[in-house]
Structure formats: C-alpha cells, structure tokens
Amino acid sequence: MSQAEHPNTASGPRPFRRAAAGQSGQEPGEAPARPHARRAAPDPDIYREGGSKANQQDAATVQATGLSAASTRTSWTWRFLLAGLALGATALAARLVDNAIASATSGSALGLLTAGALGLLGLALACLIVGEFVSLARLRNRSRIRTMVDQAGSTRDDAQAEKALAALTALHAKRPDLAWSLAQYQEAAADIPDAADKLIVYERLVLGPLDEACVAEIRTIARRAAVLTAFAPNPILDAVFVLWLNLSAIRRVAHMQGLRPGAAASWALLRRTILAMVAAGGMEALGDMMPAAVAGSIVRTVARRVGEGAVNGILTIRIGVAALEATRPMPFAARERPSVTALARQTVGS
Amino acid sequence: MTSIVDQVEDWLTDAGSLLDRRVRLGVTGLSRAGKTVFIASMVHHLLHPNRLKLLSVLAEGRFDAAMLQPMPGGSVPRFPYEAVLRDLTGTANQAPRWPDGTRAVSELRLSIRFRSPLAFGLERPNTLHLDIVDYPGEWLLDLPLLSLNYADWSRQAVAQAHRGGRQVLSAEWLALAQSMPADAAGDEPAIAHTAAAFRAYLQAARNAPQRYSMLQPGRFLLPGEMAGAPALTFFPLPDAADNAPRGTLARLMADRFESYKREIAAPFFDHHLKRIDRQVVLVDMLEHLAAGPESLTDLKTAIDGTLGAFRHGESSWLSLLFGKRISRVLFAATKADHLPAADHQGLAGLLDALVGDTSRRLSYAGARIHSEAIAALRVTRETTIETPSGRWPGIAGLPLDSDRVEEVLPGALPLTLEAVTGSDQFAPVAFRPRPGDIRQDQGPASLRMDRALEFLLGDALG
C-alpha cells in the first residue's frame, strides 16, 4: 500500500480540508477501520501471557522439528524399497498395456473393451492421484497459514497480518456453518485498527466455536473408547477397536476443520498429529500409543478393565487434541490449547 | 511529611489491596491531554462492555458486571461521570460537546465483578475495585516542585524564562523582579504586582503558539479556592541565594514557596497520586508536534519532571513495608482519531522517542512499560481523499470550528522528532462528537482503549 505509507514522508499531501459531500453535522457515521503498515516495534506481547505462551512454543516446536522437515526426511531403505516397487509396478503395467494395445490394434471386440477399461482405470488413477495431491496441498496450506499467523502475531507486522487474515477468511468464507461467527468477527473488526489484533479476535470468534465443537466430538469418541475397552471380550479386539476409534477421532477433527484427507494426506495428518502429541506431551506420548491394549491382555479383573478404559479414553483425548492442533489454521495463541488433563477429568473421570 | 497516623492508614489500605484486589489507577496528563475524557470513556466502556474486544476478561466470558461505587472516605467529590456523559452524548436542546476543563479534584470507584480462572476449567468469583482520580492537569506540574528548594527553583525558572520564545513573554515580569533587591525587605503591593506579572507570563506562555507545558506552580494558572491567598503570592527571583537571612525578600519568597509546597502541592500528591499502582500517562502529541520543536522540548521537560515524583518498580510483598510502587506505565498518545490509521504507529513511535529516557529509567526500576496511540472517544471515520497529488487516506468528522462534516488530510506526520518543524506541513484538525457518536446505553467507539485497559488491568482481572 504505497499510497498509505507515503503521507509519512515529507513529500506527503499538504494539509487539506473540505466539506464532505452530502453530509451534515447531524449525520451519525459508522467508522470502518482500515489498518495499514505498522511500525515493527518490540511489543511486550500483552495478550499472550501465561499458559498460552507455552502453547505457542509447542506450536513452534511442531513447526521446527516436525511438519516440514519430516516430509523430506524419509529413510533411504524406504526409498529404495518404494523405487523397486514402483519399477516393478511400471513393468507390469507396461506389459498389460502392451498386451491391451496389441489386442486393441487387432481390432477384436475384446481388445476394444480392454482398451476402454484400461483408459477408465487410468482416468480413475489420475483422479485419485490429483485428489491426493489436492488434499495434501490443503494440509500443507494449513501449516503455511499457521506459520504466517504465528509470525504476524509475534512481529505485529500489519501487512503480514492482513495476508494471514485474507488466507483465513478465504478458508472459512465458503462454510455456511461459520457464517454467523464470521459475521460476528466482521462486526468486531470494525472497531479494531490493527490487523494483528484482528487475528486475536478472529481466533476467539471464529476458531473458538470450532474448537469447542471439535472438543465435544473428541470427548464423545473418547468416552466410547473408554467404554469399549472396559467391556471388550478380548484384548486383540479391544486393541483394534481403540486403534480404529483413535483414527476416526483424527478423521472427525479433520472433517470439522474442513479437511477431507485422502490416503496420502491421512498418512501425513497422522504423522503431524503424532508430532503434535510429542511436542505437547514429551516423548512418553509415543509409548502411550500401545501399552493400554498390551496391559489389557495381562490383567483381567473388571476394576483393571475400567482403569484401562480410562487410560484409552485419555489417549483418545490426547490424540484428538493433537489432531486439532495439527489441522487448525492458527496456532493456539489467544485461546488456550484444550487441556488434556482437564478434558480427561470431565470425560472419563465422571 | 505524613504523620504516623497517615502512614499506618497507608499500610492498612495497602494491606487491604493485597487481599481485596484494589487497583489505584493514576491517570496522569497535563492540561487538555484528555484525562477527563479518558476516565469517562473507560467507565462508560466497562459499564457497557460490548466493544472492548481485546480485553481478555470479556473475551473469555469471565466478566459479570461493573458498578459505580461511592468512594469510601467521602471527603472528595465524586467524578461527575453522568454530567460528562451528558455533555458528550448531548441532549434534546444541547448538541454534544467536550466536557469543560477540570477545576477540582474528584474521585471514583468502579467495582468489577468477574471470575478468576482456576485449574481444570473451574472459576472463582472475584471483585476488583478500581479507584480513579481526576484533577486539573495544571496541578500535576507541582509535583516536580516537591523535590526543589526555592533557590533551585528560581534558578531553573529564570533560566527557562530566558530561553526561546519565552523571552518575550517573560520580559515584563523579569524586569520587575530584577528591579526588586532580593536582600532587602520587600513591600507587599510591589510583591503582589510582580506576582501578577509572573502569573500573566505563565498564562501567556500557555496560550502562546509554542504551547508551553512547563508552567509552574500549577495553582497560579488554576488557583481553585486559593485565589489571592498569600501562598500564591510569590515568584522566582533572578538572584535568590540559599538560606537567605530573615527579613529579606528572598527569605519571604522562600517561605511562601515552602508553604505552597507544604500546604498545597504535597497534600495533593499524598492524598490523590502517591499510592497509585498503575499509571497511564496521557500525552497530546498532535498539538505539540504541530506547534514545533520548542513545544516538544518543553513538553518533554514537563513529563520527565512529573514522572520523577512517582515511585516505579516491581510490586512485591516488600512494598507493604516500604510503600507501593507503580508496576505498569502506559504512555498513550491521545486523540489518535485526528489522524488516519496509517499514521497511528508513527504517532506512537514519536511518543516513544519523546519519553525514551524516562521510560528506560522506569523499565530499569522494574516497571512494565508500553506505549499506544489511542482515542478514548473516536469521533472521526477513515476515508480516502482524492487530491491533485493523488489519493490519500484521510479522516472525516465534524471539526471543532465548523458546523459541517469535513474531510481532512492532516498533512505529513513527521517521521522523527528531529524532523519536526512546526511548519504548516502538518496541521491536524480537532474534531468534536456528533449526535449518535456516543450513546448512553452502549460502549463508545474508541481506538485501542481495549489494548490500553488490557495492559493496565489485564492481570488484575485474571
């Protein structure tokens, strides 16, 4: 916005006044705020005191350690294996296609049918791949916006904050369920001159209700996991159920955040969720993924079963909250990251 | 100089504030800086809390209600919130207008019921008593006097009277004062005459285009109930010596100066400002930027001198024994609605630069410092204005000196204090409220009042 910054220089406009067209002194005017560039000053960060500071750090850790780095750090063994498989599959496909072309060129009905089928198959495959890429890109876009919001929040750079706001509203504008929250936000934003502050209000007004809904969903699934564990007749079945419920918690949260992850994106999302868990709860979080079911096979008294149910329920909550953090387009800053302990008390403690 | 009883009372109140959550907010600002409007806006906002979007106690839904309370004690008049609001909203036969300059001290207690968050999503009901005092800004400049003796003050005031544009204004008084020998006995009519000339000089300096701020003693400009009293009949002498002998003019002046400090300045400070624990320093940067560099230097002297009277630092349990300290100071450039939003950051930056030395000193003492460009009441809106030189962000509103809404470009806000020239390159226009701008039943439109309150009170409302 060069025209906005210009008046600060000595070559700005001369002082100027004129009567406003069609306005009398009696006309009450509403004042839409139009923020522009701000000085980049060290800010005491008055809205991010206490608990949420730690969350910011967590989010930052996820950013730094995991999300972007992990996608490039696949081990070489896997790469060779994948390359081998891909090569084999290509060879097989090439043979099939050769055969099909041969039979198609032979002009037989069967040949034409094969060719048609192959074409359709190829199309479906292409659609699938494109879909995967799109959903992966969506997921990556989330991280990008999150980083943008994070930076804008800490530097209080208005231009950056404006960009982040535009990205956020683009993400949420098409969702009818958020229309009311967005309207609330627009109304509040008119009173706020700084874009960095608008981000704070955006998080509270638009993401807040969404957070609440996700947390409610997570609690429902966690309760289900706890009950299933307590009554499952067989430890293997129990483990399968819990795994399935945990994965569905991740999927549900992703859906509510407006993501429809395909296979690859789901895998990426799972990885991000685990990373968020690690960042939030330390290394023991990874260990938590398994032992409840294992323990279940060893101890079989009813009381123990209920205890295991609670443990599994807490695990689901932990995973759900991590998934929320991984799919949320903003870091937890103005709002606190839902506390796993508090949720666990409300959900399985009662 | 406080008696033991006073001291004990101080301790008890301080002890009470640790149990009860009581915050004494010191609204400091020179005359016309915007104290009365700020207090009225703050109170009105908290009574009708629909627009303080960034105040976390509200955003987190922990705010129950605020209520005006009679001040305990009751010897000081209550802040006329209702009357100020009536001025601002206007009535059927009276257009909205800014409140008159304040002429006496008043106090107000606003009690806020809210809930403090505990662990595991639980909450505890809580109350914050917010004590606020309003007073004529002129009196604030008596605070630096408290640490000066008469001879020091005389030297300082006479040197100042010789500087820059003050020279012309002070000529008459200086000539009179010089003609009076400091070491002879003075006669009362001559003293009264010279004191009147001194007062006239202060008046003239206040109204001069330079808008001088450093005008002491404060009661000379706004005597209140003290008009004509002997304590107000003195002036600085060009060659006042320390410890002048009895019977001389210098001694008489020194005695009156001391009694001014003892009877007027010290009680004002002790009763109303000494025990504050949060401070907002309101500064009308716009007026002084437009008035030029001399105006700014004078303003800086006045702010630095005033803040020197307060005790800043971290508050701790030790403050129970050694007196409270001011733990948070907000420097606020007021009337930011006279500039388009694009300039607000620059305005806050200029204020930062102006109070830089002082704010470093306060930080070092352990206080938290923040600065902000605010408008306690926003009476303009942003527009884009097309001129032959291009399209510029400007503002529209009802100017003080006009009956029609106007679109205004205030001109080029200087980038640094050094770039301030006082030329007509930068000429902000003052606006006034229109009917409907401020309403009885709704929080007022303002700029960054929520940020200001969050910084000042956010932790007390946690």
Ligand SMILES: Nc1nc2c(ncn2[C@@H]2O[C@H](COP(=O)(O)OP(=O)(O)OP(=O)(O)O)[C@@H](O)[C@H]2O)c(=O)[nH]1
């Ligand atoms: N546009 C605008 N003008 C303001 C605002 N606050 C104060 N003013 C202007 O500044 C003038 C002085 O404000 P007051 O609040 O009366 O100042 P004060 O500090 O109480 O002054 P004294 O009582 O003389 O010490 C008002 O008459 C208004 O013209 C504001 O938020 N916006």
Ligand SMILES: [Mg+2]
């Ligand atoms: Mg006032």
